[in-house]
Amino acid sequence: MKKFILVLSILFASRAFAQTPNWSEHVAPILYKNCTNCHIEGGIAPFSLVGYEKAVAYAGGIKNATASRSMPPWPADLQYQRYAHERVLSNEEIGAIAAWVDGGTPKGDTTKAPAKPVLKKGGSITNPTRNLKMPDYSVKTTTDEYRCFVLPTGFTKDQFLTAIEVIPGNLRVVHHALIFHDTTAKPSQLDAADPKPGYLSFGGTGSSSSDLIGIWVPGSEPYFFPTGFGIKLPKNGNIVLQIHYPGGVNNVVDSTRVILKTTTIPQRPVAIQPALNHNAPNLQNGPLYIPANQVKSFNNKYDLPVDVSVFTVGPHMHLIGSSIKAFGVTTNKDTIRFVDIPKWDFHWQRSYTFRNVLKVPGGTSLRGQASYNNTSSNPFNPSNPPQAVSLGEGTNDEMFLVYFWYTLYQPGDENIVIDNAGLKNVSKTSVLKTETTRIYPNPSSDFAWVSDVRFAEGPLQWSITDMTGKMIQHGSDVLQSGKHCKINVSELTTGAYQISIQQGNTNYSGRLLKQ
Numbered sequence: 001m002k003k004f005i006l007v008l009s010i011l012f013a014s015r016a017f018a019q020t021p022n023w024s025e026h027v028a029p030i031l032y033k034n035c036t037n038c039h040i041e042g043g044i045a046p047f048s049l050v051g052y053e054k055a056v057a058y059a060g061g062i063k064n065a066t067a068s069r070s071m072p073p074w075p076a077d078l079q080y081q082r083y084a085h086e087r088v089l090s091n092e093e094i095g096a097i098a099a100w101v102d103g104g105t106p107k108g109d110t111t112k113a114p115a116k117p118v119l120k121k122g123g124s125i126t127n128p129t130r131n132l133k134m135p136d137y138s139v140k141t142t143t144d145e146y147r148c149f150v151l152p153t154g155f156t157k158d159q160f161l162t163a164i165e166v167i168p169g170n171l172r173v174v175h176h177a178l179i180f181h182d183t184t185a186k187p188s189q190l191d192a193a194d195p196k197p198g199y200l201s202f203g204g205t206g207s208s209s210s211d212l213i214g215i216w217v218p219g220s221e222p223y224f225f226p227t228g229f230g231i232k233l234p235k236n237g238n239i240v241l242q243i244h245y246p247g248g249v250n251n252v253v254d255s256t257r258v259i260l261k262t263t264t265i266p267q268r269p270v271a272i273q274p275a276l277n278h279n280a281p282n283l284q285n286g287p288l289y290i291p292a293n294q295v296k297s298f299n300n301k302y303d304l305p306v307d308v309s310v311f312t313v314g315p316h317m318h319l320i321g322s323s324i325k326a327f328g329v330t331t332n333k334d335t336i337r338f339v340d341i342p343k344w345d346f347h348w349q350r351s352y353t354f355r356n357v358l359k360v361p362g363g364t365s366l367r368g369q370a371s372y373n374n375t376s377s378n379p380f381n382p383s384n385p386p387q388a389v390s391l392g393e394g395t396n397d398e399m400f401l402v403y404f405w406y407t408l409y410q411p412g413d414e415n416i417v418i419d420n421a422g423l424k425n426v427s428k429t430s431v432l433k434t435e436t437t438r439i440y441p442n443p444s445s446d447f448a449w450v451s452d453v454r455f456a457e458g459p460l461q462w463s464i465t466d467m468t469g470k471m472i473q474h475g476s477d478v479l480q481s482g483k484h485c486k487i488n489v490s491e492l493t494t495g496a497y498q499i500s501i502q503q504g505n506t507n508y509s510g511r512l513l514k515q
């Protein structure tokens with residue numbers, strides 16, 4: 001039966017593209033809907049896909065990245081659970097892009113092309129209640145910096161937060177941000193004690209009274225709570241915006257904004273909490289410690305005391321995390337699926353909102369499973385050779401958290417629809433591809449180290465091609481015992497490149513971003 005369906009779908013696919021798809025009518029609408037919120041001049045992606053000429057220059061890369069489902073980035077397994085507002089392509093859209101590239105990228109009738117998208121500078125939330133801007137901060141740091149900025153809400157009455165959005169001031173340096181609300185004087189005191197704008201604080205805000213109200217990671221959209229729900233923001237509070245700036249930044253100015261939409265009309269109160277976490281007694285086989293050159297898995301567990309309604313889940317781990325999964329086992333032994341990330345990528349962590357509010361009955365055992373790969377076969381391993389990693393806040397430490405956006409259950413909640421748009425056909429799982437060849441620093445401005453555990457000592461050839469497959473530079477090197485190849489990339493213009501290394505009969509390749 002499966003085979004039959006497969007044959008049918010192949011027949012259907014080839015019939016659908018009996019005529020080569022063209023840019024104007026078929027491909028531009030797909031890219032403008034799914035790619036150009038990031039791939040736009042000034043956006044978070046390293047190159048723009050707006051306009052025929054720009055897109056054609058990356059045609060080969062677009063075909064590969066969409067066929068492998070590494071773009072648009074969406075690490076959650078859609079065979080496991082489906083979500084609201086999924087940012088994925090359907091099998092048919094991927095097929096249309098491939099047929100367009102294979103058919104010679106025809107332009108078609110340009111009068112039929114959709115209007116070019118423009119970079120969204122402001123927020124997407126209409127009529128926000130507050131648009132809070134942190135002071136200009138000049139980031140200058142050699143190591144990871146977590147800095148908290150205190151932004152008074154100025155609310156003289158209690159409010160309920162119904163939507164939140166973060167507009168990063170400088171995409172080059174804002175790695176991710178946590179947004180808290182706090183009604184105590186503690187954050188302002190910490191701010192006053194630090195001579196620079198804001199104050200340094202690893203982990204939380206330094207105040208035990210701060211409530212998490214939002215998370216921003218690259219590519220985040222604004223978060224809208226379902227109608228009738230919101231996070232309570234008592235009057236006279238502060239927003240504490242904690243931004244993670246990466247190391248190696250020299251005097252780059254950031255001024256990130258937090259946009260809030262609130263109402264004084266009471267809403268059913270929502271909280272965001274890491275119900276599954278890395279602390280005892282939640283973590284079953286702790287402590288979270290991964291010796292060098294080991295792969296280790298951990299489980300955590302939390303027995304839910306009461307019925308809750310869950311809107312969203314957000315898994316979180318750092319660089320050597322390799323997979324994370326969360327589900328619930330009810331007292332009748334039914335499984336409630338939350339999220340499964342088979343290949344964790346720190347850079348594409350995000351939250352996942354369900355299509356319907358999800359009822360999780362009291363007595364359900366929430367379960368998390370996480371694996372960490374602290375060997376050099378993990379291309380994201382920050383240490384080479386690998387170093388022991390333990391629980392902590394720094395990027396090179398590890399974490400195991402699954403945040404839940406939830407409220408106490410009321411009958412009928414499971415019928416609340418968050419997204420009823422038709423689901424795309426995605427028979428193939430979206431799994432970010434992970435290359436075993438590691439290139440760092442990445443992005444790079446002057447030189448790049450290439451490493452791969454499979455490298456042997458001895459001679460090798462390297463080449464750099466652009467996204468169209470055009471050869472830009474090549475050379476040779478002799479690997480010594482360190483097994484790293486150093487390539488000068490200072491002459492490259494800003495953009496994305498493929499670095500390929502040939503040693504004997506084996507090819508290694510990886511992507512380099514030139515800054």
Ligand code: HEC
Pocket residue numbers: 030031034035036037038039044045046058061062065066070071072073087089218219347496511513
């Ligand atoms: C959420 C933001 C975002 C969206 C949406 C997005 N991209 Fe990307 N894309 C990036 C970033 C950032 C990179 C740089 C590499 C990286 O960080 O993985 C990238 C890299 C690429 C590359 C370089 C090769 C590779 O595989 O990394 C291609 C090609 C690409 N994107 C095509 C697309 C296409 C086509 C779409 C839409 C179907 C798309 N992207 C949607 C952010 C995005």
